[in-house]
Amino acid sequence: MSKYFFSFFLVFFINIELSSQENNIENDSISIKKTYGIRLGLDLSKQIRMLTEDYKGLSLYSDLKIKEDIFVVLEFGNDNKTINDENINSKVNGSYYKLGFNYNFYKNLPGLNNEIYFGIRYGMSKFNNELLSFKVYDIDNNWNNESIVVNRKFNNLNAGWIELILGFNAEISKNIYMGISLRVNRLISQQIPSNYTNFFIPGFNKVTENNNFGTGITYNLIYQIPILKK
Numbered sequence: 001m002s003k004y005f006f007s008f009f010l011v012f013f014i015n016i017e018l019s020s021q022e023n024n025i026e027n028d029s030i031s032i033k034k035t036y037g038i039r040l041g042l043d044l045s046k047q048i049r050m051l052t053e054d055y056k057g058l059s060l061y062s063d064l065k066i067k068e069d070i071f072v073v074l075e076f077g078n079d080n081k082t083i084n085d086e087n088i089n090s091k092v093n094g095s096y097y098k099l100g101f102n103y104n105f106y107k108n109l110p111g112l113n114n115e116i117y118f119g120i121r122y123g124m125s126k127f128n129n130e131l132l133s134f135k136v137y138d139i140d141n142n143w144n145n146e147s148i149v150v151n152r153k154f155n156n157l158n159a160g161w162i163e164l165i166l167g168f169n170a171e172i173s174k175n176i177y178m179g180i181s182l183r184v185n186r187l188i189s190q191q192i193p194s195n196y197t198n199f200f201i202p203g204f205n206k207v208t209e210n211n212n213f214g215t216g217i218t219y220n221l222i223y224q225i226p227i228l229k230k
Contacts, residue, residue, distance in 0.1 A: 034113070039063050039177070041222030043077070048219070054082040057202075061220050063102065071102040073119065079127075079202035087135050088199070094127020096203030098163065112171070119165035119181070125203045129154040129193055154193035159201045161187045161214075169222065177222040185214040 041061035049055050059077030066072055075098040083090045100121035108114055133149045167181030185204055192198060198207050205214050 036065055037175075037225045037227040039222050039224045041177075041179075041220045043075075044219040044221055045217060046077070054084065056080040059218070061218075061222065069104045071104070071117075073100050073102055073121070074098070075121070077203065079200075081200045081202075083199050089132040089134070090199065091130045091132065092127055092198075092200045092202065094125055094157075094202040096123060096125035096127075098123040098203065100163070102165070102167075106168070113177075114171060115169040115179075117165075117167055117169075119163075119167065121163040121165065123161045123163060123185070123203050125159045125201050127157050127159075127202045129157055129196070129198060131196055152196075154196065157191045157193065157198070159187065159190035159198070159204060161185050161189075161201075161204050163216075167218075169220070175224040175226060177220075177224070179218075179220040179222060181218045181220070183216040183218070185216060187212040187214070 039062065043059035043061060046057040046059050049057065057077060057079040059075060061073070061075050063071040063073040076096065078093075078095045080093040081091070083092070098121040100119060102115070102117040102119040104115040104117045106114060106116035131150050131152045131154075133147050133151075135147050162185070164184045164186075165181050167179060169177045169179035171177050187201075187204060187207070190198055190201065190207070197209070201207055205216055207214070
C-alpha cells in the first residue's frame with residue numbers, strides 16, 4: 001500500500017506546482033471564479049483488495065461544499081468478506097453508510113482547488129454473519145484436529161462507530177480529483193452473535209477481541225458536477 005500512498009502524494013504536489021506556475025502567468029487583477037457543485041466518487045481501494053483477498057466490495061463517495069472550507073460528506077457501500085484461518089471459516093456480508101464533515105485547512109492560491117483536510121464520520125452497518133466451520137483441538141492428538149461443519153447464520157446484525165480522518169484531494173483535471181485518506185476508527189456499539197463473535201464488520205473492517213479501534217485507507221477518484229460559479 002505504501003507505493004500507492006507515495007504516488008498519490010507525488011501527483012498532489014506536482015499538481016500544486018504546475019497550477020501555481022500557470023496562476024503566476026495571469027494578471028493578478030483578473031477575478032477567478034470558483035466552481036461549486038456536488039462531487040461523486042469511487043473508492044479504488046476496494047478494487048485493489050479484490051485482487052489480493054477473498055473479498056468483494058463497492059464504496060461510493062459524495063460531498064457538498066456548504067462553506068468555503070467545510071464539506072458535508074456521505075459515503076456508502078457494501079462488503080462481502082470470506083474469512084479462512086487455522087480455526088475459523090466464515091462469511092460476512094452487508095451494507096453501510098458514513099455521514100460527516102471535512103474541514104479543508106489547506107490555503108490554495110487563487111485558481112487552485114486542492115485540499116488537505118481533517119474529517120469526522122459516524123458509521124453504521126447492517127450485516128449478516130455466517131459461521132461455516134471451526135476446528136476443535138485435541139491436546140492429546142495435535143495431528144488429527146477435527147473440523148466441525150456448522151453453517152450457522154446470524155442475520156440482521158448491526159454496528160456503529162466513529163472515524164477520524166486525515167486526507168487530501170488534488171484536482172488533476174477540470175472537475176476531476178484524486179484523493180487519499182487515512183482513517184482511525186473507534187467502535188462504539190456492535191450486536192454480537194450468541195456464542196460467537198464478529199471478526200469483520202462491513203465499513204469498519206477487521207474486529208479484534210478486547211480492542212475497539214481499527215484503521216483504514218481509501219483511494220478516491222472523484223468527479224465534481226458543476227452547479228454554479230461564484
